[in-house]
Amino acid sequence: MTHHDEERIKVIERALMDGYRSRSNVSGDIDVTQAVMREIRRSEGERSRWSAASVLDQLVWRTAAITAAVVLTATVLTVGLFKGPAGEHPVMLVEELDSVPLFGE
Amino acid sequence: MADTFLPVGKSSSEDGDLVHRVRQGESERFAELIQRYQRHVGRIVGRRVPADQVPELVHDVFVRAYVNLAQFSDSVPFEHWLAGIAVRTCYDFWREKSRGDVPVSALTDEHQRWIEQTLSAQSDRQFQDQTAKQEAAEILEWALRHLSPEDRAVLTLVHLDGYSVRETAQLLGWSVINVKVRAHRARRALRALLHDALGGRSHDAS
Numbered sequence: 001m002t003h004h005d006e007e008r009i010k011v012i013e014r015a016l017m018d019g020y021r022s023r024s025n026v027s028g029d030i031d032v033t034q035a036v037m038r039e040i041r042r043s044e045g046e047r048s049r050w051s052a053a054s055v056l057d058q059l060v061w062r063t064a065a066i067t068a069a070v071v072l073t074a075t076v077l078t079v080g081l082f083k084g085p086a087g088e089h090p091v092m093l094v095e096e097l098d099s100v101p102l103f104g105e
Numbered sequence: 106m107a108d109t110f111l112p113v114g115k116s117s118s119e120d121g122d123l124v125h126r127v128r129q130g131e132s133e134r135f136a137e138l139i140q141r142y143q144r145h146v147g148r149i150v151g152r153r154v155p156a157d158q159v160p161e162l163v164h165d166v167f168v169r170a171y172v173n174l175a176q177f178s179d180s181v182p183f184e185h186w187l188a189g190i191a192v193r194t195c196y197d198f199w200r201e202k203s204r205g206d207v208p209v210s211a212l213t214d215e216h217q218r219w220i221e222q223t224l225s226a227q228s229d230r231q232f233q234d235q236t237a238k239q240e241a242a243e244i245l246e247w248a249l250r251h252l253s254p255e256d257r258a259v260l261t262l263v264h265l266d267g268y269s270v271r272e273t274a275q276l277l278g279w280s281v282i283n284v285k286v287r288a289h290r291a292r293r294a295l296r297a298l299l300h301d302a303l304g305g306r307s308h309d310a311s
Contacts, residue, residue: 001300008224009299015223015232016248019241020265023152030147030160033139036167040132043172 120183128174135174138183139167145184146191153195153261162198166191185275192262192276199254212302216244220302248298256291263288264295 001009120141126134143163150162169190177186219240226232235241249257262273263284274284 005300005303008303009296011224012220012244012299012303013296015236016241016245017265018233019236019238020152020245022237023242030143030163032143032160032164032167033136035164036139036171037133037136039164039168040135040171044132 117179117182121179124174124177124183127171132171135167135171138170142184142187143167146187149188149191150195152266153192154198158198162194163191166194169194189276189278192258193278196254196258196277199257203254210247212244212247216240216247216302219244244302248295248302251298252291252294255287256294259284259287260291260295264292 120138123134123138127138146163146166147159150166151159154162166187170187173190177183219235219238223232223235223241226235249260252260258277259273262268262276263270268276270281270284270288273279273288274281277284279287
């Protein structure tokens with residue numbers, strides 16, 4: 001690039017920059033207030049619907065978890081109750097041993 | 106020349122109060138912020154994208170601002186924060202556009218004539234008249250379209266709008282060194298494009 005080219009480029013560059021800076025008032029009169037607020041209301045509505053749905057989801061999961069816990073507890077108790085007579089209770093066993101006379105008595 | 110940072114006549118405490126109210130759930134108060142700053146945003150966006158895209162992008166800037174309002178901190182004026190969103194929205198616009206690989210149209214005979222007349226301007230008045238012509242905007246747009254969206258964003262902010270490297274880094278959310286390197290590279294790319302344009306003029310003329 002010669003010095004002459006450099007000078008010409010500088011002139012064009014300056015002209016383009018000055019032109020850019022002089023176009024300062026473009027698009028100053030637009031009004032997007034209504035459109036933006038509509039969009040915000042719509043998204044807020046969606047968000048509140050989504051949050052109601054998520055509360056419902058949480059409720060269902062909690063109910064399911066509590067029900068599962070109750071069923072599990074009941075099952076364990078029931079199994080314990082039915083298993084009791086079949087097995088030997090340690091206290092009863094001791095009482096039985098105490099009542100049996102020893103050899104020679 | 107960085108006029109996008111000029112105060113728009115409202116104190117930042119008023120803005121802070123409005124933002125606080127919107128955050129507390131008074132979303133309708135956001136309309137006041139839009140009305141207060143849409144001209145400001147319109148000026149920033151209007152210099153960066155084609156005129157027919159401006160309303161849509163200004164709309165997007167405010168929607169983005171609303172969505173990210175929780176990130177606004179009182180340490181910077183609201184208009185600066187908003188200017189950053191506006192600049193990044195325009196950058197995203199050009200990034201999206203560059204994915205489409207739209208061919209850049211060549212300079213026309215009118216553009217070549219404008220270059221010739223600008224170079225041969227005899228007075229400041231003649232020179233200023235040239236800069237005001239539509240061709241000046243079109244040639245600049247032609248050159249910017251040849252740059253990557255990153256180079257375009259930095260060149261526009263640093264060399265055209267006159268922001269400092271630090272301010273540009275803040276607006277784009279980039280590091281200072283990245284902006285510095287890009288600004289240098291983008292300027293060099295612009296000059297190479299203008300050199301080609303001038304070369305084309307000489308060849309056409311010969």
